[in-house]
Amino acid sequence: MANINPRVIKVEYAVRGPIVIRAGEIEKQIKEGQHNFPFDRVIRANIGDCHASGNQVPVTYIRQFLAGCTYPPLIDSSDFPSDIKQKVQRLLSVCGGKSLGSYTESQGLITVREDIAKYIQERDGYPSNPSDIYLCNGASDGIKTVIKLLMNNDPKKPSGIMIPVPQYPLYSATLSEYGAHQIEYYLDEDNNWALNIDELERALNQSKEHCVPRGIVIINPGNPTGQVLSRENIENIVRFAEKHRLFILADEVYQENTYLPGSKFFSFKKVLMDLGAPYNHMEMASFHSASKGWHGECGSRGGYYELINIDKDVRMQVNKLISASLCSAAWGQAMMGAIINPPKEGELSYELYKKERSDIVSRLKQKADLVSQLFNSVEGVRCNAVMGAMYAFPRIEIPEKAIQHAKSKNMAPDAFYCFQFLEKTGVCVVPGSGFKQKPGTHHLRTTILPPVDQMKVMVEKFRKFHMEFLREWK
Amino acid sequence: MANINPRVIKVEYAVRGPIVIRAGEIEKQIKEGQHNFPFDRVIRANIGDCHASGNQVPVTYIRQFLAGCTYPPLIDSSDFPSDIKQKVQRLLSVCGGKSLGSYTESQGLITVREDIAKYIQERDGYPSNPSDIYLCNGASDGIKTVIKLLMNNDPKKPSGIMIPVPQYPLYSATLSEYGAHQIEYYLDEDNNWALNIDELERALNQSKEHCVPRGIVIINPGNPTGQVLSRENIENIVRFAEKHRLFILADEVYQENTYLPGSKFFSFKKVLMDLGAPYNHMEMASFHSASKGWHGECGSRGGYYELINIDKDVRMQVNKLISASLCSAAWGQAMMGAIINPPKEGELSYELYKKERSDIVSRLKQKADLVSQLFNSVEGVRCNAVMGAMYAFPRIEIPEKAIQHAKSKNMAPDAFYCFQFLEKTGVCVVPGSGFKQKPGTHHLRTTILPPVDQMKVMVEKFRKFHMEFLREWK
Structure with a gap:
C-alpha cells in the first residue's frame, strides 16, 4: 500500500x-x-x-439487430425482420472482413457515426460532421479522454475543472486520478437545482490561486439532482464560459429522459449555435450514452462524444491518443447505432418498437x-x-x-x-x-x-x- | 494546441x-x-x-453463444445447440434482470471469472481465485490500470517501468501519458529475441538516477518480435525481478499462439510458483485477451488480468478505481468467457468447433x-x-x-x-x-x-x- x-x-x-x-x-x-x-x-x-x-425487458428491435450483427446467418431466416436485416448488412459492410470481430476505426464505425451525426442534426437543426463524433466505452470513457486533454500536469498549479455540487462522482474520481483541481460550484436547490451565474463567478474566482481554470462540466438533465436546465440558464452558462474561456463539457447522457411537461431538453450545442458569434465558435464536447435513455443498455458500454469547434491539430492529437487503445467495443458501437437510428414509421419493426x-x-x-x-x-x-x-x-x-x-x-x-x-x-x-x-x-x-x-x-x-x-x- | x-x-x-x-x-x-x-x-x-x-470467418460456437446471450428467445429454437443453450442460461442467470444490458460487477460476471480461474488452473497446475480475475475492455485497458497503480506522479523522480525494445507501443504510449520513465532493455536479436539478464541489469542500473524503478513488462510470446521465451529464460527474469523488487507485468495475450515445435508457452505465474519461496510470493499481473489466439475477436474488446499475490488493501484500491468506470463491456466479457470455456468432447458443438x-x-x-x-x-x-x-x-x-x-x-x-x-x-x-x-x-x-x-x-x-x-x- x-x-x-x-x-x-x-x-x-x-x-x-x-x-x-x-x-x-x-x-x-x-x-x-x-x-x-x-x-x-x-x-x-x-x-x-x-x-x-x-x-x-430489452427492446426487441435493438437485440434482434445486435444478434444479427453477431451471428449473420440469422438474418437469412424468413422470420428475421427485413428492415433490421438491411441495417445489419449496412453495418457489417463497413466492418473489416464484414465481421464485428475486427477492430473498427479508432473513432468508431463510419455508418454509426453518420447516423449519430444525423440524429444530432435533427435534434439541433445544425450540421454535425461524422468526423467530429467519437464512439467510446460508455460516456465515462469519453469524459475521461476529454478531461485528459485539458490537464497541464503541473503539481504546483494544476488545471482546474468546474464541477457541479452535487455532481456525478465520476468527475471527482477522474479529477483526483489526474491530479487536477476540482472547482466546485453549488447548484441552487431552492431554484430546482439551476446554475446561478454569481455562484459560478464566486467559485471560479476563489479557485484562481490554486489552479489554472480550463473547463466547466454541466450535467443536464442532472445527476443526481434530476433537473432539466432552462434555455435561458444554458445561455447564461455559455456566456460565462465564453467570458472566462472555459471548455464546456456537456454531460447530456439523459437527453432522452425528460418527464415534466415544459421541461424540454436543449443541447448546449444548439444554444451555442443559436447565440451566434462569438459563442458559435466556442470549443465544447457533448457526451451521450447507450446506458441511459429509456432502453437502458448499460452493459454494452456504448457511448459517444461530439467534439465541436475543435482545432484540427488538437483533433489529430485526440485521434492519436485514442488509437493507442485501438477502438471502443464494436458491440457497444452497434448498440449506440441501433439506439440512435430506430425503426421509422412504415418499417416492419416500427409498431412493436x-x-x-x-x-x-x-x-x-x-x-x-x-x-x-x-x-x-x-x-x-x-x-x-x-x-x-x-x-x-x-x-x-x-x-x-x-x-x-x-x-x-x-x-x-x-x-x-x-x-x-x-x-x-x-x-x-x-x-x-x-x-x-x-x-x-x-x-x-x-x-x-x-x-x-x-x-x-x-x-x-x-x-x-x-x-x-x-x-x-x- | x-x-x-x-x-x-x-x-x-x-x-x-x-x-x-x-x-x-x-x-x-x-x-x-x-x-x-x-x-x-x-x-x-x-x-x-x-x-x-x-x-x-468467426467461430460458429462463439457467435451462436453471443447471439443467444444478446437475444435470448433464440435459444428456444429447436435448432439452437443444446450445449450452447445451457451456457447462455448459466451466463444470464448471473446478469442483473437476466440481461446482458445490466451493468456487471466491476470485476466482471462471476461465471466468466470462475471459468477463467479454471482455465488458468488447468494451464498452470496451480489454484486461481475468481476474485483475483478482472475483466477489462481489451488487454490494453487492463495494462493501463495496472501501470496506473505503480505511478508515483513525482515529476522529479517518476516511477520507472522496464519495457522491452522492441516493444508493443501501447507501453511507451501509456508511460508517456502517465509521465513515467521508460527503462528500455534490448531484446537479444541474435538469440531469438531472448532476454539477457546482464542487459536487464545494465538498463536498470542506468535508470536509477532518473526514476524509481517499479515494474518490468515482458511480452511473451513477443510482439512485434514473435519469440517464445524458454522456461529457463523466464526463471532468470523472475529471479532478476525478485532481486530488485519489481512488479512483473506479464503480457501473455499470445499464449495460445505458438507455432514452432518445441516453442512451448510457460506462464510467468507457473514459473513463479514452480520456483517456490521467495518467488511464489511475488506480486505480478498476467494479461490475456479475446482479440488474439486463433479466434481473433478483436472487436469485442474482451480481456482480463489476473492479479497474483496482491496485498488485500491494494486490491480494494483496484476495485474502487475500476468501479468508477462501472464495468467493462458485458458483451466483451461474454466473449472472453466463450473463448476460455469452449465445447468439450462429447458436447453437441464440439465437432464443428x-x-x-x-x-x-x-x-x-x-x-x-x-x-x-x-x-x-x-x-x-x-x-x-x-x-x-x-x-x-x-x-x-x-x-x-x-x-x-x-x-x-x-x-x-x-x-x-x-x-x-x-x-x-x-x-x-x-x-x-x-x-x-x-x-x-x-x-x-x-x-x-x-x-x-x-x-x-x-x-x-x-x-x-x-x-x-x-x-x-x-
Whole structure:
C-alpha cells in the first residue's frame, strides 16, 4: 500500500461504494437463508441500471439487430425482420472482413457515426460532421479522454475543472486520478437545482490561486439532482464560459429522459449555435450514452462524444491518443447505432418498437412523478420535482444528536443515515455526501427505476424508518 | 494546441500511425477509381486483426453463444445447440434482470471469472481465485490500470517501468501519458529475441538516477518480435525481478499462439510458483485477451488480468478505481468467457468447433513458417523464426545514402523505407522504429495474417521492391 499511486487512494466513487458492498453482503446472507434481517430482499435503488433494478425487458428491435450483427446467418431466416436485416448488412459492410470481430476505426464505425451525426442534426437543426463524433466505452470513457486533454500536469498549479455540487462522482474520481483541481460550484436547490451565474463567478474566482481554470462540466438533465436546465440558464452558462474561456463539457447522457411537461431538453450545442458569434465558435464536447435513455443498455458500454469547434491539430492529437487503445467495443458501437437510428414509421419493426417504447417511457414518467410526491409527504424531507434523468435527490433533516453520533464514528451523517436505512429496511440508496453537497445539508439519492409497486413499498419503508429515526435521535 | 496536455503530445502509437493513415487514403483513392498506383488493392499487414486481414470467418460456437446471450428467445429454437443453450442460461442467470444490458460487477460476471480461474488452473497446475480475475475492455485497458497503480506522479523522480525494445507501443504510449520513465532493455536479436539478464541489469542500473524503478513488462510470446521465451529464460527474469523488487507485468495475450515445435508457452505465474519461496510470493499481473489466439475477436474488446499475490488493501484500491468506470463491456466479457470455456468432447458443438479451430490453427502455423523463410530468402534481410504471436520482425539493411536522405526529411530510415514500400506496392507494414529498436538497426513488422496466397504475393512484392530500393540508393 505504501507504494501505490497516491492519487488512486484519493479516488472515491459512492455509486459502487461501501453501502453497495454492504448491500451485496446482505443479499448473500439472505440467499443463504442465514439472517435476522426484518426483510427478505434488498431493493437496489443505488444505480441507474434499468434492466437490473426495473425488471425492464430489452427492446426487441435493438437485440434482434445486435444478434444479427453477431451471428449473420440469422438474418437469412424468413422470420428475421427485413428492415433490421438491411441495417445489419449496412453495418457489417463497413466492418473489416464484414465481421464485428475486427477492430473498427479508432473513432468508431463510419455508418454509426453518420447516423449519430444525423440524429444530432435533427435534434439541433445544425450540421454535425461524422468526423467530429467519437464512439467510446460508455460516456465515462469519453469524459475521461476529454478531461485528459485539458490537464497541464503541473503539481504546483494544476488545471482546474468546474464541477457541479452535487455532481456525478465520476468527475471527482477522474479529477483526483489526474491530479487536477476540482472547482466546485453549488447548484441552487431552492431554484430546482439551476446554475446561478454569481455562484459560478464566486467559485471560479476563489479557485484562481490554486489552479489554472480550463473547463466547466454541466450535467443536464442532472445527476443526481434530476433537473432539466432552462434555455435561458444554458445561455447564461455559455456566456460565462465564453467570458472566462472555459471548455464546456456537456454531460447530456439523459437527453432522452425528460418527464415534466415544459421541461424540454436543449443541447448546449444548439444554444451555442443559436447565440451566434462569438459563442458559435466556442470549443465544447457533448457526451451521450447507450446506458441511459429509456432502453437502458448499460452493459454494452456504448457511448459517444461530439467534439465541436475543435482545432484540427488538437483533433489529430485526440485521434492519436485514442488509437493507442485501438477502438471502443464494436458491440457497444452497434448498440449506440441501433439506439440512435430506430425503426421509422412504415418499417416492419416500427409498431412493436413504438409499443415497447411507450410502455417504458410512460412507466418512467409515472415513477418520476410519484417519487417526489411520496418523499414530499414525509415530515422533514423536501424533494425537488424529478424533471428528468433517473434520480430523486431528497433533502433530509437529520437530528443534531445523530449528526454528532455519525461524526464520532467518522461517518458522514447521511452515510450513517443511509446505512441504518439499509440495515433496517433492505433499501439501498446512496448518501448525498457521495455526490458532494452544500455543507450542513444532507441528502440521499434514489433511482426512479424499481417497478411502481416496489417503489411504493420503498417509500413506505422510508417513511416508517424516517419517523423512527427522528424519534430515536431527537 | 498550446493548451493541451503536453503528455498527450508525447504519445506515439505506430500501429495506427501515419503510414496506416496514408494506407487509408490510398484505399479511398483506389475505391474512387482515381489513381495512378501500380496496384489495385492495399494489403494491410500492419495490425493483428484476424477477421479483417485474414478473411477469417468467426467461430460458429462463439457467435451462436453471443447471439443467444444478446437475444435470448433464440435459444428456444429447436435448432439452437443444446450445449450452447445451457451456457447462455448459466451466463444470464448471473446478469442483473437476466440481461446482458445490466451493468456487471466491476470485476466482471462471476461465471466468466470462475471459468477463467479454471482455465488458468488447468494451464498452470496451480489454484486461481475468481476474485483475483478482472475483466477489462481489451488487454490494453487492463495494462493501463495496472501501470496506473505503480505511478508515483513525482515529476522529479517518476516511477520507472522496464519495457522491452522492441516493444508493443501501447507501453511507451501509456508511460508517456502517465509521465513515467521508460527503462528500455534490448531484446537479444541474435538469440531469438531472448532476454539477457546482464542487459536487464545494465538498463536498470542506468535508470536509477532518473526514476524509481517499479515494474518490468515482458511480452511473451513477443510482439512485434514473435519469440517464445524458454522456461529457463523466464526463471532468470523472475529471479532478476525478485532481486530488485519489481512488479512483473506479464503480457501473455499470445499464449495460445505458438507455432514452432518445441516453442512451448510457460506462464510467468507457473514459473513463479514452480520456483517456490521467495518467488511464489511475488506480486505480478498476467494479461490475456479475446482479440488474439486463433479466434481473433478483436472487436469485442474482451480481456482480463489476473492479479497474483496482491496485498488485500491494494486490491480494494483496484476495485474502487475500476468501479468508477462501472464495468467493462458485458458483451466483451461474454466473449472472453466463450473463448476460455469452449465445447468439450462429447458436447453437441464440439465437432464443428474442433474442425474450425484446426483449420485456422494449421493456416497460422503454415504462414508463420512461410513468412520467415520468405524474408530470409531476400538479400540484405534477416528474420528470426516466428515461434509465436502473429508477427515477423525482419531486419533490413538500408543503404547509407537512403539513411541520410531519410534523416534530411526528418524521418526514421525504416519509416522512409516502409512508406516507399507502401507507395510502390500497396503493402502496409509498420516501421521498426514505431516499436523502438537498437540504434543503428532497421526493421519492419508484418503480421502473418493475410491469406497464404496474398502473403506470397506480398513477399514477392517485397523482394522486388527491396532489390530496386538497394539499386536506387546504393
